[in-house]
Amino acid sequence: xxxxxxxxxxxxxxxxxxxxxxxxxxxxxxxxxxxxxxxxxxxxxxxxxxxxxxxxxxxxxxxxxxxxxxxxxxxxxxxxxxxxxxxxxxxxxxxxxxxxxxxxxxxxxxxxxxxxxxxxxxxxxxxxxxxxxxxxxxxxxxxxxxxxxxxxxxxxxxxxxxxxxxxxxxxxxxxxxxxxxxxxxxxxxxxxxxxxxxxxxxxxxxxxxxxxxxxxxxxxxxxxxxxxxxxxxxxxxxxxxxxxxxxxxxxxxxxxxxxxxxxxxxxxxxxxxxxxxxxxxxxxxxxxxxxxxxxxxxxxxxxxxxxxxxxxxxxxxxxxxxxxxxxxxxxxxxxxxxxxxxx
Amino acid sequence: xxxxxxxxxxxxxxxxxxxxxxxxxxxxxxxxxxxxxxxxxxxxxxxxxxxxxxxxxxxxxxxxxxxxxxxxxxxxxxxxxxxxxxxxxxxxxxxxxxxxxxxxxxxxxxxxxxxxxxxxxxxxxxxxxxxxxxxxxxxxxxxxxxxxxxxxxxxxxxxxxxxxxxxxxxxxxxxxxxxxxxxxxxxxxxxxxxxxxxxxxxxxxxxxxxxxxxxxxxxxxxxxxxxxxxxxxxxxxxxxxxxxxxxxxxxxxxxxxxxxxxxxxxxxxxxxxxxxxxxxxxxxxxxxxxxxxxxxxxxxxxxxxxxxxxxxxxxxxxxxxxxxxxxxxxxxxxxxxxxxxxxxxxxxxxxxxxxxxxxxxxxxxxxxxxxxxxxxxxxxxxxxxxxxxxxxxxxxxxxxxxxxxxxxxxxxxxxxxxxxxxxxxxxxxxxxxxxxxxxxxxxxxxxxxxxxxxxxxxxxxxxxxxxxxxxxxxxxxxxxxxxxxxxxxxxxxxxxxxxxxxxxxxxxxxxxxxxxxxxxxxxxxxxxxxxxxxxxxxxxxxxxxxxxxxxxxxxxxxxxxxxxxxxxxxxxxxxxxxxxxxxxxxxxxxxxxxxxxxxxxxxxxxxxxxxxxxxxxxx
Numbered sequence: 007x008x009x010x011x012x013x014x015x016x017x018x019x020x021x022x023x024x025x026x027x028x029x030x031x032x033x034x035x036x037x038x039x040x041x042x043x044x045x046x047x048x049x050x051x052x053x054x055x056x057x058x059x060x061x062x063x064x065x066x067x068x069x070x071x072x073x074x075x076x077x078x079x080x081x082x083x084x085x086x087x088x089x090x091x092x093x094x095x096x097x098x099x100x101x102x103x104x105x106x107x108x109x110x111x112x113x114x115x116x117x118x119x120x121x122x123x124x125x126x127x128x129x130x131x132x133x134x135x136x137x138x139x140x141x142x143x144x145x146x147x148x149x150x151x152x153x154x155x156x157x158x159x160x161x162x163x164x165x166x167x168x169x170x171x172x173x174x175x176x177x178x179x180x181x182x183x184x185x186x187x188x189x190x191x192x193x194x195x196x197x198x199x200x201x202x203x204x205x206x207x208x209x210x211x212x213x214x215x216x217x218x219x220x221x222x223x224x225x226x227x228x229x230x231x232x233x234x235x236x237x238x239x240x241x242x243x244x245x246x247x248x249x250x251x252x253x254x255x256x257x258x259x260x261x262x263x264x265x266x267x268x269x270x271x272x273x274x275x276x277x278x279x280x281x282x283x284x285x286x287x288x289x290x291x292x293x294x295x296x297x298x299x300x301x302x303x304x305x306x307x308x309x310x311x312x313x314x315x316x317x318x319x320x321x322x323x324x325x326x327x328x329x330x331x332x333x334x335x336x337x338x339x340x341x342x343x344x345x346x347x348x349x
Numbered sequence: 350x351x352x353x354x355x356x357x358x359x360x361x362x363x364x365x366x367x368x369x370x371x372x373x374x375x376x377x378x379x380x381x382x383x384x385x386x387x388x389x390x391x392x393x394x395x396x397x398x399x400x401x402x403x404x405x406x407x408x409x410x411x412x413x414x415x416x417x418x419x420x421x422x423x424x425x426x427x428x429x430x431x432x433x434x435x436x437x438x439x440x441x442x443x444x445x446x447x448x449x450x451x452x453x454x455x456x457x458x459x460x461x462x463x464x465x466x467x468x469x470x471x472x473x474x475x476x477x478x479x480x481x482x483x484x485x486x487x488x489x490x491x492x493x494x495x496x497x498x499x500x501x502x503x504x505x506x507x508x509x510x511x512x513x514x515x516x517x518x519x520x521x522x523x524x525x526x527x528x529x530x531x532x533x534x535x536x537x538x539x540x541x542x543x544x545x546x547x548x549x550x551x552x553x554x555x556x557x558x559x560x561x562x563x564x565x566x567x568x569x570x571x572x573x574x575x576x577x578x579x580x581x582x583x584x585x586x587x588x589x590x591x592x593x594x595x596x597x598x599x600x601x602x603x604x605x606x607x608x609x610x611x612x613x614x615x616x617x618x619x620x621x622x623x624x625x626x627x628x629x630x631x632x633x634x635x636x637x638x639x640x641x642x643x644x645x646x647x648x649x650x651x652x653x654x655x656x657x658x659x660x661x662x663x664x665x666x667x668x669x670x671x672x673x674x675x676x677x678x679x680x681x682x683x684x685x686x687x688x689x690x691x692x693x694x695x696x697x698x699x700x701x702x703x704x705x706x707x708x709x710x711x712x713x714x715x716x717x718x719x720x721x722x723x724x725x726x727x728x729x730x731x732x733x734x735x736x737x738x739x740x741x742x743x744x745x746x747x748x749x750x751x752x753x754x755x756x757x758x759x760x761x762x763x764x765x766x767x768x769x770x771x772x773x774x775x776x777x778x779x780x781x782x783x784x785x786x787x788x789x790x791x792x793x794x795x796x797x798x799x800x801x802x803x804x805x806x807x808x809x810x811x812x813x814x815x816x817x818x819x820x821x822x823x824x825x826x827x828x829x830x831x832x833x834x835x836x837x838x839x840x841x842x843x844x845x846x847x848x849x850x851x852x853x854x855x856x857x858x859x860x861x862x863x864x865x866x867x868x869x870x871x872x873x874x875x876x877x878x879x880x881x882x883x884x885x886x887x888x889x890x891x892x893x894x895x896x897x898x899x900x901x902x903x904x905x906x907x908x909x910x911x912x913x914x915x916x917x918x919x920x921x922x923x924x925x926x927x928x929x930x931x932x933x934x935x936x937x938x939x940x941x942x943x944x945x946x947x948x949x950x951x952x953x954x955x956x957x958x959x960x961x962x963x964x965x966x967x968x
Contacts (some may be wrong), residue, residue, distance in 0.1 A: 008873075008964040009816075050917075058790075109785075110623055126621065139620035153790045155622070159781035162488065166916065173914035180906035188899060222849050225911055225919045229926065232907025233860055236900035240867070243896045271870040274816070275863040278809050282859030285805030286852060291797040293480075294852050301856065 010270035015262045022318035029315050033203050036210020043213045048220035051167050053099040053160035055108050058153040059116060064090045073119040074112055088292035092153070099160050109155045110140070117142035120149035170224045177228055178202070181235050189242050190330060192323040197238040200316035204234055204307045211303050212296075222297040230304030233279070237272060237312030244268050245317070246330045257325065261317045269313070276309050351886050351950040353943055361943045364834065364935075371837035374463040374474040380414070381433035382460040383440060385453050386422040387595075394453070398444070399423045405443035411436050415465055426460045433457060454595060475840045478847035478921060481795050483788030484617035485625050489778040491610045496582035496776035497527045497575060502677065504550065504568075505529050511549050517542050520563070528569040529553070539564045552577075579610065582776045585682070587612055593628050612778065622785050629780075635681030635769060639674045639715070640723040640739055646672035663727060665736040673725045673736065678715050683708025687769035689762045692754050698762040700738075702751040702769065709747065717745040726769065729777075738765055798851030805855050806832070809862055817869045819948070819959035824865035827941035831861050834932040839925065847921035857929030860904065864937035868893040869960060876963045882955040890942055897938060905930050 018025075049056050059065075070093055071084040079097045087094035097108060114124045122143040143149045178198055185194035205227055212219050244264035248255065255263065283305060287298035385402060387394045399418040402425060406413055413436065414426040425440075427433045434457070441455040461467075461474045479486050501524050508529060509522055519542065520532040531546075533539040543555055543566055552574035558565045570578065587604055590612065594602045603615040619625050641660040648654030649662060649672050656662050656672060665671045683705050690701040704712055715724070725739040740753045757765070809828065813821035835854060839846060872889030880888060908930060911923035949955055 008962045011964045126623075140623060151787065151789075152785075153787045155783070155785045157780070157783040159490075159779075161490075162781050169914040169916065173910045176910040176914065177907045180910060181903050184902060184906060221915075221917065221919050222852070222922065225849065225915065225922045228907045228911050229856060229904075229922075232904040235903040235907075236863065239899040239903060240896050243899060267874065268870075271866055274870070275866045278812065278862045278866065279856075279859035281808040281812070282801075282805035282855050285808060286801040286855050289797060289800035289804055290852065290855075291793070293794065293848055294797070294801070297849070297852055 010273075012266055012269070015259065015266040016269075018262050018265050018314065019258045019318065019321060022314065022321065025314040026318055029203060029311065032207055032210075036207045036213070039210050039213040040206070043216065045209065045213050045219045046216045047167075048218050049096060049156065049158050049163070050221045051163050051170075051219075053158050053163040055097040055099075055158075056154075056156045057095045057097075057109055057112055058087055058155070059093050059095070059113070060151045060153050061091045061093065061120075062147075062149055065093045067093065069119060070095070070116065073115050077111060077115055079108065079112075092292075108157070109152075113140065113142070113150075113152050116150055122149050166221065170221070173224075173228060174205075174231075177231055181232070185235075185239070185242075188239075189246065190325070192320050192325045192329065193238075193242050196316045196319035196323060197235055197242070197312075199319055200238060200311040201231055201234045201308070203315060204304055204311050205231055207307050208300050208303050212300070217296055217299065220296060222294075223300045226297045226300035227304065230301060230308060234304065234308030234312055237276075237308055238316040240268050240271070241265060241312060241317055242320070245320075245325075249327045249330050253327075257321060257327070260327075261321055265313055265317060272309055272313060276305055280305050351883055351946045353946050353950070357939075358943060358947075361940060364940075365830070368830070368833040368837040370467070370470065371472045371840045372833050374461050374467050374472050375836060375840060377461055377463040377474075379459040379474075380426050380428070380462040381430045382424055382426040382458045383433060383437050384422055384424050384456050384458040384601075385440060385444065386456070387453065394418070394421055394423060398453070401443060402440055405440050406436060408443070409435065409439035411439060417468075424458070424460060456599065458601070471841075473840060473843065475836070476843050476845045477791075477795070478845040478850070479615055479617060479784070479791075480786050480848050480918075481791050481798075481846065481851075482617050483620070483786050483791035484615060485619045485622055486616075486782075486784040486786075487614040487626075487629060487780050488607070488782035489612045489614065489629075490781045491579075491583050491586055491612065492777045492779065493579050493582065493610050494527075496578060497570065498524075499680070499776070500570065500578045501527050501529060504553065504570075506677070507550060508546060508568075511545065512542060515545055517545065525567070528567055531566045531568070533564045533566065536564055539566055542566065583610060583612065586776065586778060590614060590629065611781075618788070620788070622783075626780070626783075635684060636677050636727045636729065636734075637679035638677055638725050638727060639719060640725050641672040641674050642722060661734075663725070663734050663736050665725075665739060671725060671736050671739060673727065678724070679704070679708050679711060683711070684769065687766045689759070689766045690752070692752070695754060697754055698757055698759045699752050699754040700757070700762050700766045700769065702753065704751065712751065713745060713747040716742050720744060728769075737769065794848045795851075798848055798855075802832075802851065802855045802858065806858060809859070813862065813865070817961045820869050820872065820945070821961070823941050823944045823948075824862065824869065824937075826944060827865060827936045828858060828862055830940050831929070831933050831936035832858060834936060835925070835929050838928055838932065844924055845921070846925070847918060849918045849922035850925040853922045853925035853929065857926055857933060861929065861933030861937055863900065864893070864897045864933065865941060867896055868937075868941070872958070872960055873963050876958070876960070877965055882958045883949070886945060886949060886958065890938070890945075894938060897934070901930050901934055 065086070067084055067086065071082065074082045074084060074095055074097075080100050081098055083094075083096040085094050086092065095112065097112070117124045120142065124140050124142050127139065127141045127145055140152065141148060142151070181201075182194045182198050185197050208227055208230065209219075211217070212223065217223075241264050244267060245260055248260045248263050252260065252263070280302065283298050283301045286294055287302060290298055385394060385398060396418050399416055402423050403413075403416050406416070406425065411427075411432055413432075414428065416423065416425040425436065427436060437455055437457055441453075444453045444455065463472070463474070505522055505524050508531060512519055512522075512531075518534070518538055520534050522529065522531050524530070531542065533542065539557065543557070546553070546566075546568070547555060550568070552571055553568035554571050555566055555568045558567065583606055587606060590604050591602075594604065594614070594616065599616045599619055601617055603613065603617075605613045607613045614629055616625055641657060643657060645654055645657040646660060649656045649660075650670055659676070660672050660674050662670055663673055684702060687703075688701050690699045691697075692699045719742050721742065723739050723741050725736045727734045728737050729735075738753060740755065753765070806828070810825040813824050813828075815821065817824065832854070835857070839850075868889055871893040872885050875885035875888045876882070905927060908923055908927040911919055912927055915923050949958060
């Protein structure tokens, strides 16, 4: 099998203006949505309480919401989580409410709404040990079960947001320095602009659909950043090689050649990674859902941006043969791993 | 040209074997076990306990797979849960003759079912994070300000003592925030006091100032001393937490310092969060003070007069007010233990306190001077104080062993002892993050993470094998080898695996295949340009390598900054991600090349390679 039967270099750069205009529009739309809608941050960033409960039957979301709202904890969000029986309840931080009691109070109210009441009972743990647990109704016939709860104090939240921003900044700086050392500053700028545009677009999606932006989404975004820079690196590598090999080609032709000769690898690699990520999207359950969504968007836009955006920006920045092949003495440097590429 | 020297094959074989051995324990599953650990800080578990456990099992006619002492606890593994539960009863009966005062914690646990020889080479299964096994997680913030304030208060007492000893007159000692202010009437006594205090209390920096005809000496803790105080506070809180957690009987609790002023507590398997929080979150501190028994004070008790200067009003348990002097005699820091006991003469339950050397000395002085008077033991929880007990001092008490008795039931005595024990936190703590995961959710998460990796891997494998034929098969093998190495490294490091960690495994595999795609595409390209098969393989690998290196470095930069700045779930992701990048470099480049060399390298006149169709444009 050979998917890509390309006879001649595809003139990607001829269409660079159009492609970049599309890019710029998407980017601006993303910025617009981030600015107007804002992000729906998870409680890890904002502080608050999350409670996940599992009902024996399909849960009545409206009744759950009414029950929790009656406790007066402020703005409550109630939604299904994965299946129709699992319910996720989000509560904001309230200064006047004792956080330690929130989960227990919500659970006991929910249990009461189901016509039962919470009691402490001996249950057998997975390890065979008897431990006490808060049970609604009788063991084995529980109306509603507490699956998971999470409380994050407001101070932790702001710290996480700061650390996240710091991680993003360090990643960008690190990648730029590496690209500048390995190639040239024009590539470094082009690469980072192209990939930041991916990051902004992912975040834009989260703003537009108001998907929950959690710590794991942030991790996905940073992983995508590192990963799509790969893409640019592969193309830049080829550009450098082509500059050496085909001395008669113009810069535009060199870039076209580099992209054409890597396009099949680009698509196959991303296809493979995408298969893994989609498997996570399908089988990973609700906890990994947005993580996988962020990766999927990131990988799709990663292809686009590194093929069409990064090289074009490098071109407009005026990358030249001399930039990459500075000293001709370097070509015969025995340590240069690319030395073999000279014809 | 496509041949590896012998040592390279040997290296690959060793890596494969080590990977297999350390991955193996993850495949065996778990067996029921009983774990014995120390129930009190004074009790040490050692090899002797292991032999006692063995004796107890022998006496009960139970057979364990093995009994071993390891890392502060004794573990015995059994074939089934029936034997496990019987064994637990037999062992607790043998080790804890008095169940009310247990020296050892005997808990049920699960141990890897892997054969013993694997354990002897330290091959253990990956340790699972709380989100995969269920349990409770707390992040607690230690209130450093109050630790420093407390230190300042106790230093004020020291200053007073030192000046009194040397007969140096001062016009008052007070605490201003976290520093001390000593007033003097004249400059002469200030100078001599300063010299004395600088010698005796090297932790303080003294500054002189003059204001409205009054000379003042203000002392603040030196930065390094303040740091020491804070470190000691966190350490003591961790010790106290350990003692409290022991009451829960959890088999593998994690209590660790995080950052300068935070403590992480993880209790796997615990489901009763209310009880756990009750025991952990008891942010109590203990103080011993004298009861104010002046006439004004008794008037204040009945409500007919103001509380006298230098005293405070607190409620005694049982809702009776009590006027207590402000001056602190002892704090929980000096209390090392509190246990219930029984006074055989008076036939009544008692609470027995043990004090450290400094506490014992102070206590001796105080009791000698105050026979017949009452002292109060106060417990402060979240800034609110309550008198736990206010016994009358009957005689001078030396040696640091204090017995409190009178008008108590056994239960009350046990309660008081528990409260006093937990009162020795150096600084209050507050829960700033809390997570509980039910056990069924944990099992579900494992299944989901596993499925994601499995199906994603299968899809990639099918595609690679179909598209690149033999080279694709080799790439798939290299990917499998990568997974093996990653799992074995994680098992070796015993870093806890979380759901984001499992996601990182999946993602890393998805990204790792990139290296093989790069190589295979390069080889095809070389073939397309008319290179001979052997040369194509050689050049393909050589030329793809720099690209692979570059792309992995950029991914690693992102991974490392996540590791440096991430916390909690992100850290779990970052650790696996970074390790995965390293193992993928090795497997995708060295291992797959090894396989290719083994297959094609020895054929001198190679006609073609099985890398799928190489399409050549017709000129």
